[in-house]
Amino acid sequence: MKELVNYILQFGNLNQQQIDLILSKAQEREIRKEDYFSEAGKVSVEVGFILEGILRVCYYNNKGEEITKYFIDENNLVVDLESFDNNICSSAYVQAVTDCKMIVFSKKDWQELLNTIIGWDTIVHKIISKALMQKVARRSPLVSEDATTRYLSFMEMFPNVINRVPLSYLASYLGITQSSLSRIRKNIR
16 A cells, blocks of 8 residues: 555655545455456446556447557556546446456545545646646557557657557557557568
């Protein structure tokens, strides 16, 4: 749980009583590889923090093809924010790529933290802002770069993810076929 506390304290100060309250609401959970943390068509009702493992956010396009939007690895929060905040059905899946250990907060407990801890909403806002900036930074190069450059950028940005995700998910994220990805990897070696 110290990983969660260290993560939160990057975004603001809390006293020990506030930290203890947060930890009292936290529940540890394991999610098996390929199981879902949240699903399209359902309302997202939990916020998670990844201790070990990798999750991916994915959806199905109008041709029925599975598209990986992005990966989330250790020491990051995970939530389908639009679904969670607005109580609407999600349009994406959050799926475990590897076996995962997480700390999870129910919507009720998360709301209680927001109502009880002064400054918690500011900390949460800073976490969300950082995550959105990271999301934009990850996606922007995918629009303008060629496939090899996208792969090399991914390797540079996510060195601890690249060898832990299936090639099919990585190819989907990069917007290329799996055979193209295999060719790129072979040419780089």
